[in-house]
Amino acid sequence: xxxxxxxxxxxxxxxxxxxxxxxxxxxxxxxxQRLNALSGGTxxxxxxxxxxxxxxxLTDGDLRRAIIASATLADSVEGxxxxxxxxxxxxxxxxxRVRQARDKGIQLLPVTDGQGVVVSLLDLRTxxxxxxxxxxxxxxxxxxxxxxxxxxxxKPLLPVGGRPIIDYNIxxxxxxxxxxxxxxxxxxxERLIGHFAGTGVRCVEEPRRLxxxxxxxxxxxxxxxxxxxxxxxxxxxxxFEQMYLQHIESGAMLTMAAIPYTVSVPFAIVRHExxxxxxxxxxxxxxxxxxxxxxxxxxxVTRLITKGEYLDAPDLVxxxxxxGDKVEYFPIDGTWxxxxxxxxxxxxxxxxxxxxxxxxxx
Numbered sequence: 001x002x003x004x005x006x007x008x009x010x011x012x013x014x015x016x017x018x019x020x021x022x023x024x025x026x027x028x029x030x031x032x033q034r035l036n037a038l039s040g041g042t043x044x045x046x047x048x049x050x051x052x053x054x055x056x057x058l059t060d061g062d063l064r065r066a067i068i069a070s071a072t073l074a075d076s077v078e079g080x081x082x083x084x085x086x087x088x089x090x091x092x093x094x095x096x097r098v099r100q101a102r103d104k105g106i107q108l109l110p111v112t113d114g115q116g117v118v119v120s121l122l123d124l125r126t127x128x129x130x131x132x133x134x135x136x137x138x139x140x141x142x143x144x145x146x147x148x149x150x151x152x153x154x155k156p157l158l159p160v161g162g163r164p165i166i167d168y169n170i171x172x173x174x175x176x177x178x179x180x181x182x183x184x185x186x187x188x189x190e191r192l193i194g195h196f197a198g199t200g201v202r203c204v205e206e207p208r209r210l211x212x213x214x215x216x217x218x219x220x221x222x223x224x225x226x227x228x229x230x231x232x233x234x235x236x237x238x239x240f241e242q243m244y245l246q247h248i249e250s251g252a253m254l255t256m257a258a259i260p261y262t263v264s265v266p267f268a269i270v271r272h273e274x275x276x277x278x279x280x281x282x283x284x285x286x287x288x289x290x291x292x293x294x295x296x297x298x299x300x301v302t303r304l305i306t307k308g309e310y311l312d313a314p315d316l317v318x319x320x321x322x323x324g325d326k327v328e329y330f331p332i333d334g335t336w337x338x339x340x341x342x343x344x345x346x347x348x349x350x351x352x353x354x355x356x357x358x359x360x361x362x
Contacts, residue, residue, distance in 0.1 A: 017121050020108060024049050024078035028063055031077050035060050042107045042125065046118060047081040053116040056081030088122065090114050098122065098130040098177065122177075129241045130177030133296070134222045137169060137232040140186030140206050140215060145341050154188040156232040157195060158345065161352025165339060166232045168352075170201060173228070176240045180223050183232065184215035207308070212293075213316045217307040222299055231293035235348050237334035238294060246330050247296040253325035254301060254317065257294035259336045262287050292332055 022034055022045045035043050035058075047055040058081045066080040067073075087110040088097045101109045102124055109122040122130065143155030150158070156166035166183070173181055179200070185192045186206040193203045206215045216229065226247065228240070238257055247255040263286045271279040295313065304319065305311055320327050337348045 017118070020044060020121060021046055021048055021052075021118060022058065022077060023047070024055050024076065024081075026077050027073060028066065028071060028075050028077060028080070029073040031058060031063055032060075032073070035063070042123075044108050045077075046085065046108075046110050046121075047077055048118055051115070052118060054085055054087055054110055054112055054118050056083040057085040058082070085110065087112050087118075089116070094130045094177070095132055098124065098127070102129075126175065127177055128175045131240060131244050132224050132226070133176075133178050133240075133244065134180045134182070134224045134227040134299075135173045135178045136182045136184065136204075136216060136219055136227060136229045137166065138212055138215065138229070139166060139183050139192055139232040140189075140209065141233075142187045143233070146339075146345060152188070154185075154191055155339070156183075157191060158339075160235065160339070160345075160349045163352075164195070165235070165348070168235060169230065169232060170199075172240070178228070178240075180221070182219050182221070184219070186215075209310070210308075211310045211312040211315075213305060213313050214309060214311040216302050217305040217309075219302070222302070225299055226296060227299055227302075229295045229297065231338075233339045234293055235335065235337040235339065235351065236292070236294070236332060238292070238332050238336070239334075243294075243296060243330040246328065250328050251326060252328040253320055254295055254297040255328045255330050256317065257292040257332055258289035258329040259292040259332050260287065261290040289329055289331065292336055293338065296330075 019034075019038065020042075022031060024047050031045060034045055038044075043060055045058040047058055049055055055078065058077055062080055062082060066075070071080060086097070086101055086104070086106060088094055089112045098109065101122075107124050109124060110118045111120045111122060113119050137156075139154065139156040141155060143150035143158075146155055146158070157164045160168070170181060181201045182204050183192060183196060183201055184204045184206055186209060189203070189205055196203055202221065204215065204218050204220075206218065212231070213229070226244075236257075243255060243257060265284050265286075267283065269281040269284055270277055271281060291313070293313075301316070301320070304316070317327055335351070337344060337351065339345050339348050
């Protein structure tokens with residue numbers, strides 16, 4: 001299945017793109033000076049023409065080899081830069097381009113517009129991958145089991161390890177190259193709206209409590225063919241890239257993240273036919289997969305959601321199955337904490353290096 005094309009504004013820019021750009025007419029001396037100013041970071045320059053179009057790349061090694069080959073410090077960098085230079089352009093498969101660049105050990109990847117002008121850089125030191133997904137985080141719940149902590153603070157903003165719970169999930173989504181992020185809000189919505197002001201994360205207000213999926217009908221601005229929907233009060237080491245690959249390659253309409261869950265019965269279980277005992281199973285253990293609150297789905301699924309109607313995730317899943325759509329699960333191999341109770345909250349805080357767990361043991 002093909003991947004969507006890249007949009008420059010969806011990419012993760014380097015801290016200062018301009019510091020890494022140099023005009024084709026600049027001298028080798030200027031290039032040495034510019035690279036020296038980048039010391040401590042990624043020492044790569046990208047050569048552009050007078051209109052800002054990408055020409056090639058340049059490193060300290062390229063300059064030194066040119067000098068050894070009799071170039072002078074007064075020569076222009078245009079004659080020694082590396083061509084072609086890997087970049088991401090409109091229409092490119094963003095996800096695969098980033099993977100190719102990482103495989104080659106590239107740390108900075110230019111993003112160009114339709115005219116080849118460099119508009120930003122992807123910093124592959126912090127960007128793990130670049131998944132063509134939109135993201136919606138559900139943050140409208142009241143967190144009643146965590147009261148009184150949630151009486152004046154929405155649960156997603158409760159601190160875990162010194163940071164709001166939801167910020168860990170935003171950071172993880174961005175590390176996977178997901179830029180178009182929405183947060184659905186209801187309870188104490190002003191706090192969440194204020195928290196995300198100026199961050200690029202868009203808050204979507206629910207008119208009332210609509211369930212885990214009902215608020216999707218109010219999300220306006222989805223751009224990709226697929227999206228990830230997740231509870232905002234989770235801590236997980238879920239591999240979003242592997243889940244995305246399974247979702248796309250399987251052709252599923254919806255893929256649900258699932259966490260292994262084991263039930264151990266401390267008694268002998270009766271096997272029977274009617275009231276006649278046919279045997280005993282001594283202290284059996286049953287293994288299941290439980291819904292982990294993270295879903296990847298095709299964007300067309302959102303069209304099945306009626307604006308204003310309450311809809312929980314299990315009901316949507318059952319609806320898709322009844323339609324004959326393919327629904328799969330993706331097992332989480334690692335950390336998953338659903339912060340639903342005071343004990344869960346303390347454990348999550350302790351896991352992330354916070355003080356709540358230590359206070360409990362004092």
